[in-house]
Amino acid sequence: MTTISEATIDTLRFSTAGSVDDGKSTLIGRLLYDSKSILEDQIAAIARTTSKRGQEGLDLSLLTDGLSAEREQGITIDVAYRYFATPSRRFIIADTPGHEQYTRNMVTGASTADVAIVLIDAAKGILSQSRRHAALAVLLDLPHVLVAVNKMDLVGYQKDVFQKIKTEFAAIARELGVREISFIPVSALVGDNVVSKTVDAANNMSWYVGPTLLEFLETVRVKKTTSSAFRFPVQLVSRVRFGANQDSRGYLGRVESGSVHVGDQVVVLPTGETAKIAEIITLEGNAESADSQDSVTLTLDRQIDISRGDVIAARFKPPRVIQSSDKFRGNVCWLGNEPLSLQRKYLLKHGTRTVAAKIVSVNSRYDILTLKPETVTTLNTNDIGELSIAVAKPIMVDAYWENHVGGSFILLDEATNATVAAGTILAETSDV
Amino acid sequence: MSFIDSIIPAGFSLNKKKLDAAGTAHSEQVGARPALSKHLRWLESEAIHIMRETVAETRNPALLFSGGKDSIVMLRIAEKAFRPDRFPFPLLHIDTEHNFPEVIQFRDKKVAALNEKLIVRSVGEDIRAGRVVLRKPDESRNVHQTTTLLGAIKEFEFDALFGGARRDEEKARAKERIISHRDEWGQWDPKNQRPELWSLYNLRIHPGEHVRVFPLSNWTELDIWQYIAHENLEVPSIYFSHLREVVERKDMLVPVTALTPAKTGEAIVTRSVRFRTVGDITCTAPVASHASTVDEIIEETLLSRLTERGATRLDDQTSDASMEQRKKEGYF
Structure with missing residues (x-):
């Protein structure tokens, strides 16, 4: 009944949860900066702000802390959406604050994500906050959790520190019921394993042979659990005459799951009336079929009283x-x-x-x-x-x-x- | 991998160019128009869904139309969402009267072609009526659009306004919801926004309040141009390179017009430029460019090392938080 599709995606949505203390903003700033997604005027603006604060260089966390209240207090308050792309994928980041009082913001950001990045400070080990982030990923049924063990520079890049956190957190994830989990040791401040492997000649983490954070995001295969059964919640009903049939009405909506073809047998709920799909109408003309996530207009082969809020669904796999x-x-x-x-x-x-x-x-x-x-x-x-x-x-x-x-x-x-x-x-x- | 290859995003390929005898680049058109990329198809469908939800759940929406590229895409989304019906809302232009004439001509032609209703409310009317007081006669009217916009909302009792703003434009916008609630003063409270989960939108408001709706929230500047190319949408001519008299001021090219004359001692030069945004003539600057087709603009956008607003908006640079401040007060 449920098909697990491993479709190749060209847009990956991921959420990050964490506080400034975890280096979350720095990590995202590093990801954007090293992948050349930051433009010159943005770099100039954060350089100005960094020096105004009496610091040197570029404080990459300033790239994501957008509201003035956040900059004043040095915290992230709300969900910020960021967009970047590499030759292999496009990315949408939902960047959310990590503290408990912002759980609702985290849930907002994670509700549309394919991957949740959980940040753990290598120097501090696993905090209750990290467990909470993983628990939320389970509740929202996110396909994948990526644990970035950050600040490896502060613990001398020791493999043992990373391994210990990995073992402990993998056990927690099993207990919580996390679907899939991966671990990457990084230093967002220095840049190790974020976009490129190791940034200095010392090759401090030669013991780590896995992908960098960006390589992971570019290649992770996301197992989305989406039923293949056709679901079409009706948004609006149009009384304009469509096609050949004088009386037909158009039902405007988005295919939320499954796909639909002309001639398919459907049931209209809650009334339970059945019909066949007569036409699938788009601005470009009539289509033979529409896929999941396509916004279209449907007509049926017979007159049924349908209004906004009704669902047109696969006749033999209806919703409850x-x-x-x-x-x-x-x-x-x-x-x-x-x-x-x-x-x-x-x-x-x-x-x-x-x-x-x-x-x-x-x-x-x-x-x-x-x-x-x-x-x-x-x-x-x-x-x-x-x-x-x-x-x-x-x-x-x-x-x-x-x-x-x-x-x-x-x-x-x-x-x-x-x-x-x-x-x-x-x-x-x-x-x- | 060359630098250009390394920054071209997934799902996109540059059209092959060939030079004709005169050395002008032409796009090679081979066969039928390719299908919309998976990414753009998803963005388009999401925008249609948002527009339909808003129409279903609000009483009296309007669509802000300026003649700029984002609002041109908005009109296309409205066609996709509602044709063969007419749009279930009027278009609304908040006119600063500091316009590039090409944009206003384009606006009127586009509205006529769509056969839709356009309401124009002008900042100049508010100035002449004393509702807006200028400190200097030639100052930018961008910020004063807020008064005119809130006046129009009150006059027509609009409860939802569609805008073409995108989250990639500016960092205050990055934190704005798709459905953005405004109180009876038109104010945005960034710290008290409604949680917005999945694609379940909360469009409920009290009398006198309204929502701003941003169906293109998840689009980037590049997506906009790729969509314009794919849909073969016409845009005002000032988006393409043309020769224009400008002065160089604060690392920007400032167009020399009746409203923005050169200052004493400034040298007027003629440059090949184009506009990346269109707005109030007194605060919109062009960029040096030779891009004369949509494909060339896409190529230039890919290579650009400046953000759209950073390069061209004289009013966003006043302070790091100037957009946030204006938005709180009811700006677009």
């Missing part, structure tokens, strides 16, 4: 319909400033559908270091836990581990309009 007043289990990261309330009504956005929802129970909170469940009655900002949620109208879902789009949702506060939680749907069947 959570009926009105039914409930489902989900893991959430609580993002709101106010604690979760069992009394209140929230809005749940899933796909293109927004419905009223109530949190029926807080089943557990995960210890963010071990992912062991604890019994609690509510969740506070940055907590991660399992909930049972009831919905006022049907939603069409997949389990998150099978289909990230069909299995993800957000909760909104009706009064403040804030996004208060991000969630992943747990079970495939109604086993609440």
Whole structure:
């Protein structure tokens, strides 16, 4: 049912989590600088700021700390997106702060990532923060975790230090359930193993034979777990006359998983009516098929009442319909400033559908270091836990581990309009 | 691997050039137009998805159109998202009246060709009505666009504005969400942004507030030009190299116009230049260039060692945080 595709990708999205203390900003700055992605006026600007602060040379961390508050305080507050490319791949970095109070920013950055880079300071060893980053990667089902053991220059480039961290952290990752993990010893400050192997003649890490950080990112094969079943959440309905059929309506949306061909048998949910795909319309003309992630307009071979929020899906592999007043289990990261309330009504956005929802129970909170469940009655900002949620109208879902789009949702506060939680749907069947 | 090879990103190849008798470069067109690269196809589809979500979840959106290259791509995305319907929103131009005439001609031609509605609100009107007070008569009107923009939002009760801003342009933009919430004063609070996960966008607002929506957030300058090339989109002529009278000032080439005359003692020279951005004539500088086709611009962009805004915007360099400050106050 689930196909694991190892498709060659030309754009790799990765997230980095860590604080200035870990040298995260320096690492990203080094990656951009050594891969020649930094342009002259940016270099000049950070040189000016570095010397204004009475320091020498280039403080590469200044490249990524964008907001003035961040520069004043020397910390990263929010998610910053960076773009660079090499001859083999394009990269989108979601650069996020590492401290616990920024868990929600980390979750935001990691939600779209293929690889999470976890930074460990070689001099300090494994901190609770490193465990938290790996735990978040597991909760969001990221295909790969890359551990960059940084500041190797501070520990005399000793192989033993790297090996010890690697052994310990590999055990933690197994326990947490990390899908795939790799380790690279680096010095972001000096540049060793970031873009090129060893930068000085001393060849300090000749014992390390693996790829550099950039080589790794250029070649890593990402096993994305995406169901091959066709899912098309309807965004808008157009009443303009399409093609030959006078009465046909156009359904605007994006193929979120699987693919669709003219003539395919589909089911429209939640009504359960069936039809065949009549046309796949694009600005360039009609297409025979559309692939996952293509935005198109579909028409069907017969008239069905369809509105925004409905899902057109593969007839023989439909998503699960959570009926009105039914409930489902989900893991959430609580993002709101106010604690979760069992009394209140929230809005749940899933796909293109927004419905009223109530949190029926807080089943557990995960210890963010071990992912062991604890019994609690509510969740506070940055907590991660399992909930049972009831919905006022049907939603069409997949389990998150099978289909990230069909299995993800957000909760909104009706009064403040804030996004208060991000969630992943747990079970495939109604086993609440 | 040569230097050029080493910086050409994945999924891109330079067109083979051949020189004709006059020594002019021409792109070799062989066969049909190639399919959009996987990367651009994903960016295009994401932008369409964002535009449709916004139209579905807001009451009264508008699309900011300046005649610049990013907003030209935005119009193409709108066509892909909504044709054969008409756009479910008007276009809005915040006019500084300090325009390059070629850009305004282009704007009007483009709007007519699309048969869509264009609303123009002008900074000059706000100056004449006393809502904007200038310190010097010839100062840049870029920053004053904020007043006019917020006035238009209020006048038409827009609750969502599509903009063509990209995160690679500037470091304050790098931290901005795709859906960027603005309070009733039009202010952006960078430290209190809504978390934005997967492609689930929160477009809910209170009365009087609005959202800025940036469907091209994940595009780079190079992506924009490659897309313009692939879609064969027309852009204003000042993006291509032309001969222009300029003076050299602060490492920049400043165009000599009625609004920006040469200062005493400055030497006026004629150079082959092109604009990388189009904006207020008093603060937009061209770069030296011989790129006369989109393919040549792409090649030049690949080789450029300066960012788009760094090379051409006289107003972004005032301080390291000047864009952030303007954005907080309601700028684009």
